Amino acid sequence: MAARCVLQSAGTALRSVQSDLSSKGLLQRTLGLSQLTFLGSAPCRGLRQVVEKKDGKTTVIEGVIEPTSERPQPPDPTASCPIYRWSLQNKYNYTDVLLLSQFIRSDGGMLPRRITGLCAQEHTKIAICVQMAHRAGLLPDHKPPLPEGHVPKPKSNPPLNRYLTRYSVNSVKPIYKTGLKWCKKRMTVGHPALKNNVRYSPKPLYIKH
Amino acid sequence: MSSFSRSAQQWATFARSWLLIDARMQPPGKIASVCSVRLQGKHKPIYHPLSDIGDHVVVMNTRHIAFSGNKWEQKVYSSHTGYPGSFKQLTAAQMHQKDPTAIIKLAVYGMLPKNLTRRTMMQRLQLFPDDLLPDDILRNLTEELPQPREIPRKLSEYTQEERDAFPMLWTPPEDYRMK
Numbered sequence A: 001m002a003a004r005c006v007l008q009s010a011g012t013a014l015r016s017v018q019s020d021l022s023s024k025g026l027l028q029r030t031l032g033l034s035q036l037t038f039l040g041s042a043p044c045r046g047l048r049q050v051v052e053k054k055d056g057k058t059t060v061i062e063g064v065i066e067p068t069s070e071r072p073q074p075p076d077p078t079a080s081c082p083i084y085r086w087s088l089q090n091k092y093n094y095t096d097v098l099l100l101s102q103f104i105r106s107d108g109g110m111l112p113r114r115i116t117g118l119c120a121q122e123h124t125k126i127a128i129c130v131q132m133a134h135r136a137g138l139l140p141d142h143k144p145p146l147p148e149g150h151v152p153k154p155k156s157n158p159p160l161n162r163y164l165t166r167y168s169v170n171s172v173k174p175i176y177k178t179g180l181k182w183c184k185k186r187m188t189v190g191h192p193a194l195k196n197n198v199r200y201s202p203k204p205l206y207i208k209h
Numbered sequence B: 001m002s003s004f005s006r007s008a009q010q011w012a013t014f015a016r017s018w019l020l021i022d023a024r025m026q027p028p029g030k031i032a033s034v035c036s037v038r039l040q041g042k043h044k045p046i047y048h049p050l051s052d053i054g055d056h057v058v059v060m061n062t063r064h065i066a067f068s069g070n071k072w073e074q075k076v077y078s079s080h081t082g083y084p085g086s087f088k089q090l091t092a093a094q095m096h097q098k099d100p101t102a103i104i105k106l107a108v109y110g111m112l113p114k115n116l117t118r119r120t121m122m123q124r125l126q127l128f129p130d131d132l133l134p135d136d137i138l139r140n141l142t143e144e145l146p147q148p149r150e151i152p153r154k155l156s157e158y159t160q161e162e163r164d165a166f167p168m169l170w171t172p173p174e175d176y177r178m179k
Helices: A097-103 A120-136 B006-014 B028-040 B092-098 B102-111 B117-123 B135-140 B160-165
Strands: A005-007 A048-055 A058-065 A161-163 B018-022 B056-060 B066-068 B076-080 B087-091 B125-127 B141-144
Touching: A097 A120, A120 A161, B018 B028, B028 B056, B028 B102, B028 B117, B076 B092, B076 B102, B087 B092, B092 B102, B102 B117, B102 B125, B117 B125, B135 B141
Parallel strands: A161 B066, B018 B056, B018 B141, B056 B125
Antiparallel strands: A005 A058, A048 A058, B076 B087
């Protein structure tokens, strides 16, 4: 989609979206994806080159889409959900950060389903895995931005290492009375949504420890 | 080894070796089970419960153990000295803050056989909260045991080539901006 902007004279300021560089004359700015290097391969959609053309009193600024580079084809291109397209259902876990990072924002939140195209079940599974990965500390660069001038309090205790945490850290209460063997209050590990994951060992997945 | 002399073979069979294990990012229960097996001597074919053939085990980085699930908040360690009013219950997080070696120590103590040899085996277990070990123990160490859990890699530890090699699963629509 070409963004056309017709100006009357060269004196008026050029309006641009998400531009950090500005210089007079012919401007070459890239729209679209920000410079986030953690994204997978080369740009997933064509970056738009902003080309400014001047004839006399009219200046035309156009965004020209470059052709996308060659990408590997998914094994099953007919499915609607990207996970099914690449046959990854029941095969991913909270440790597959390269996969999970494709569905999160830069501050760690999930992208909406209508944008990513995931089906409902896979979206919830990915959200659960992302939550577990955040709690395990596997996504250190996806923290929400702190407000300006905010100095974090010096933490006295070093953070405790954890993994496969189902519940939020501050919401869990200690189990003071675990009960007898037949009615024991177990501590849950992992999430039952991932119980259908492929397992290569004969032992079943234990959620209640 | 068949090429050893008789005295060397005897020495190699019955010597008590010093083993090292790193507990960084490991679940304490798995570390404790590995330690208890080695402390009892059950990893040796000459095992007998009465013959004192367990090895010394040194555990380092006990401060950096990792519990699965919400056990840091849910697991409670209780103790009672017998006097009234002395029932203490501490969560794993509080216990760890008080003493970084206590969790693994209690786990190993519970996994050893409940007889009089348990105390001697616990004396042969050395726990260190960080990787700073005293010189005399460092000189005694012979073998390092493999870690029971595979530590997952953080996103920042992946190289740019690995991230580029991973294919993009979905294409965002052309007018979607925020990411």
